[in-house]
Structures are given as structure tokens and as C-alpha cells.
Amino acid sequence: MTDAQRPHEQEAVLTAARRAREAAVDLATRSRAAKDAALNAMAAALEVDSALIMAANANDIDRARAMHTSEAIIDRLKLDDKRIGAMADGLRQVAGLVDPVGEVVRGYTLPNGLELRQVRVPFGVVGIIYEARPNVTADAAGLCVKSGNAVLLRGSSSARESNAAIVETLRRALSDTGLPPDAVQLVPGDGHEAVKHLMRARGLVDVLIPRGGASLIKSVVEESTVPVIETGVGNCHVYVDSSADLDQAIAILLNAKAQRPSVCNAAETFLVHQAVANEFVPKALTALKDAGVTVHGDERIRSYSKDVVRATDDDWDTEYLSLDIAAAVVDSLDDAVRHIRKHGSGHTDAILTRSQAAARRFVAAVDSASVVVNASTRFTDGGEFGFGAEIGISTQKLHARGPMGLPELTSTKYIVIGEGHVRP
Structure with a gap:
């Protein structure tokens, strides 16, 4: 990439993040019924578009084989009718889960009469950086939409055509159901510089979740200014x-x-x-x-x-x-x-x-x-634990640990209700 291209790529990433932030404000106010309708539409759209998605995936696999990629990685990359069906089923399962947004974590009335509630709220904009596995694209989008978050998806270049086809399908379904399509976006750009711009978009992106090998996770943890939920290597x-x-x-x-x-x-x-x-x-x-x-x-x-x-x-x-x-x-x-x-x-x-x-x-x-x-x-899997599709498995100890389902994609805020209370 030339020096002239770098500012353009940075602005493209930041523009996507700004659009995601606007979508997140909209999404945070939507009802569970509206989000579930979108998730079911997203599932149906994947099935309708399965031939197009598999054609894009075949191009990714041909390119991977030409680069002598290991069969283990190709297995993670490959999509077929069964795996696309599983992606759609995963979205429907998420639609059937309890919405964590608005859940009262704790609440009581203080001695002075103030009502205090701690409730779950969306993070806002979640960035997901992941390798191979295009099924992660649908899983992450579904979990983020359900939990009221906009998501910026950065898959590996090995799955770029698969991911682009899946995201195009999901965005169309969101638009058709009246939700903001910018709630689900691919991060613009193909190079590592685009990833760095995402990792440094503090103030626009609320949290990053890396999914992949040790080198990817280490890079994101060490280079990001955006807070990171670390998903770990499985030794x-x-x-x-x-x-x-x-x-x-x-x-x-x-x-x-x-x-x-x-x-x-x-x-x-x-x-x-x-x-x-x-x-x-x-x-x-x-x-x-x-x-x-x-x-x-x-x-x-x-x-x-x-x-x-x-x-x-x-x-x-x-x-x-x-x-x-x-x-x-x-x-x-x-x-x-x-x-x-x-x-x-x-x-x-x-x-x-x-x-x-x-x-x-x-x-x-x-x-x-x-x-x-x-x-x-x-x-050890979100589905096996009854969480529905998972966003990843966290090996850190802050906020989330183990399989991360919907509650782990939320933060909390305190709601304080008074009747003219002033502090003495």
C-alpha cells in the first residue's frame, strides 16, 4: 500500500465505525420482537442465497488450495448445504433465546427512598477479528443483533468472498425487516493496516473480540487501544x-x-x-x-x-x-x-x-x-452449554470467561429514580 492510500483506508474504516455507531443507537431501542423478526429473516435469507454463498466459498477454497493451505484450515473454511443450514438454525436458536437487554441484575430501594436498578445494556459497537471459519460471520452477527449491538466483522483474507456474500445477505434481511443494515458490516480493506485502524478506533468501537490462533490474539491484545475480550488458544x-x-x-x-x-x-x-x-x-x-x-x-x-x-x-x-x-x-x-x-x-x-x-x-x-x-x-461450547451460538470462548478473567453467549455481549448501567431527592 502506498502512503497516499493509507489515509483513504483509515477513513474508510472510521466511516464504517461511525455508521455502526449510528446503527447501534437505533438498535439499542428496538424491541425483542423486532430483533427476533430480523434474525429469522436473516436465517431464511441464508438458505435462499445458499448457492450464491457456496459459489463464493468455492472461490476461497480454490485460492486456499492454490496457496497450499493445510487441510485443517480448509476444513474450517469450507461451507456446504449442511453448514449453511447450521448457520441458519443457529440464528433461529438465538432468536428463541431470552433477550438480555433490560434484565435487572440487581435492584432495591435505598433507605432514603431512591430506587436503584442495575440493568443490562448493549456494548454499542463490537469489533470481531477472526480467522477462516465463515460461519463465524453469521454467528457473530446474530448474537450482536440480538444483544442490541452493531458489529464490525473482520475475517481473514482466506474467506473474504464467503464473508462478503454472507454479510450482503444478512444486511438485506436487516433492511427488509426495518432494522439498520449498518448494524452488520465488514471492515473495509484487505491488508493488516485496516485491522490496525479498527484496533485503534477508540471512542467509535466499544470492544474488540479476536477469534483465532495465538499470533492473532497476541497482536490484537498488544496493539489495540480499544478494550479487548481475549479469546484464547485451546491447548x-x-x-x-x-x-x-x-x-x-x-x-x-x-x-x-x-x-x-x-x-x-x-x-x-x-x-x-x-x-x-x-x-x-x-x-x-x-x-x-x-x-x-x-x-x-x-x-x-x-x-x-x-x-x-x-x-x-x-x-x-x-x-x-x-x-x-x-x-x-x-x-x-x-x-x-x-x-x-x-x-x-x-x-x-x-x-x-x-x-x-x-x-x-x-x-x-x-x-x-x-x-x-x-x-x-x-x-466446552456455547451450544452445548445451552447458550445458543457463541461469540467465542474467553480465557481471560475479567467480565467474561468461558463460552460467551448473549449476556457476555452486554454491559450494565445504573438507573436511579427519585422524587426530588437532593444529597444532603
Whole structure:
């Protein structure tokens, strides 16, 4: 980009943010019925336009393959009738959820007679910066509209035609139902400079939510002047305790790793208590091999099979997003916890055990957004938690943590009602 182009691109981003701000003022006053009607119209429009959206998506996939993009990323990028149908169903599910706007978080009458209420209100303008997955475009738009927010969407260049087609469809549905189409916009521009302008649009954009890999999230957190809700990398662990039901543990481990390896709640490391390693590890390695999973193990894991790749220091910190998993034998539950606290990303970690004492200790000691007992890490998901479509999974500790549904897309304000009260 030339120096002459940079001011133009900055102004284009800021103009989009100003339009979003005007749309947010309008949207904040709309009833639940009006927002739900728009969401249902958006869902129907996606289905009507599915052939156009898939044609745009095919261009993105052709371009990705020409650039030798990994199949894991292409899987996240690909749209078909089933996935577009799921996007539409997600919008309808959001329409059926309770509107958080106006919910009274707490309220009471003060001793002096003033009535005080803390109520949920929209953020205003939400910026979403995300990679691949064009389904995020519809999910984010739906959640933001339902919660009364305008949204500025910045997907990756790999999905630019898919995202443009989806947003065009959603904007038309908004307009047809009388809501401001500028409540849903793509951020103008293709380069990183456009993203930087969004990240520095403090005063026009109220909050940014990055969804993607570690480098994207790190960049947004470190470079933004707009407040950021940090969604984190999913380096998730499954720990098989000495008292685990080992047949159950095999099934859970396979589901956590192989059911859909390209998502953030897939397991990336499994740890096994040394007391059950001789019985569990050979069965687990066979089951994982049959599922096409490559195991990167420490020396104790490697002693059970020549198929195990030697784990490097980097493996313990890697979010593979593929049919790969790291593995280690640990001497105790406390060693498992130390490993997770050192290498985990604070997303989701699971213990498989029949000991209530072990489960309680693990839950208390592991500092992650979701801690799971005797179940797959794949359950950390807004839909599975009953939230409807999620905007992301937050691994930070302020405001929102874990799957972020509608309430997490709101702030609060205090409403104070008096009858001529003055402060003495």
C-alpha cells in the first residue's frame, strides 16, 4: 500500500465505525420482537442465497488450495448445504433465546427512598477479528443483533468472498425487516493496516473480540487501544487418573481428540497416571492409531510403541488443530496439575477419575475457563452449554470467561429514580 492510500483506508474504516455507531443507537431501542423478526429473516435469507454463498466459498477454497493451505484450515473454511443450514438454525436458536437487554441484575430501594436498578445494556459497537471459519460471520452477527449491538466483522483474507456474500445477505434481511443494515458490516480493506485502524478506533468501537490462533490474539491484545475480550488458544488436556474407568477413558480421549480435531476445544495433550500406564497406554495408542492420530510422546510413552514420535519442548505448548496429540506419563495428580498449569492455555482441561477426592482437587487446582470431570473437552461450547451460538470462548478473567453467549455481549448501567431527592 502506498502512503497516499493509507489515509483513504483509515477513513474508510472510521466511516464504517461511525455508521455502526449510528446503527447501534437505533438498535439499542428496538424491541425483542423486532430483533427476533430480523434474525429469522436473516436465517431464511441464508438458505435462499445458499448457492450464491457456496459459489463464493468455492472461490476461497480454490485460492486456499492454490496457496497450499493445510487441510485443517480448509476444513474450517469450507461451507456446504449442511453448514449453511447450521448457520441458519443457529440464528433461529438465538432468536428463541431470552433477550438480555433490560434484565435487572440487581435492584432495591435505598433507605432514603431512591430506587436503584442495575440493568443490562448493549456494548454499542463490537469489533470481531477472526480467522477462516465463515460461519463465524453469521454467528457473530446474530448474537450482536440480538444483544442490541452493531458489529464490525473482520475475517481473514482466506474467506473474504464467503464473508462478503454472507454479510450482503444478512444486511438485506436487516433492511427488509426495518432494522439498520449498518448494524452488520465488514471492515473495509484487505491488508493488516485496516485491522490496525479498527484496533485503534477508540471512542467509535466499544470492544474488540479476536477469534483465532495465538499470533492473532497476541497482536490484537498488544496493539489495540480499544478494550479487548481475549479469546484464547485451546491447548486442552485430558488427564487419566489412577482410579479412572479405563474403557470410558479411551472413549472420552478419542472423542476429545478425533471427533473434530480442528476446533479449539479438541484435546491436544493427554496425561496418564503411572499406576495405570501399563494397562491404559497400549490400548490408547492402538485406538488413537486406528483413528489416524499421531502421538508425540515423552520417553515413557514411547517405550510402549515404536509408532510414537518423540515429543519436543514445543509439543507441550502446541495447539495442533490436527490429528496429532502430545502425551506423557505422570507420577501423580499433582504432577498432572503442574504440567497443565505450565503448558495449558486456560481453555478446557479434563480429569477422568472415579475418585471424588481427586476430582475435587483437580477442579480446585486447575485454573482454566472450563474444568471437566469424566467427559470430553468437546463439551466446552456455547451450544452445548445451552447458550445458543457463541461469540467465542474467553480465557481471560475479567467480565467474561468461558463460552460467551448473549449476556457476555452486554454491559450494565445504573438507573436511579427519585422524587426530588437532593444529597444532603
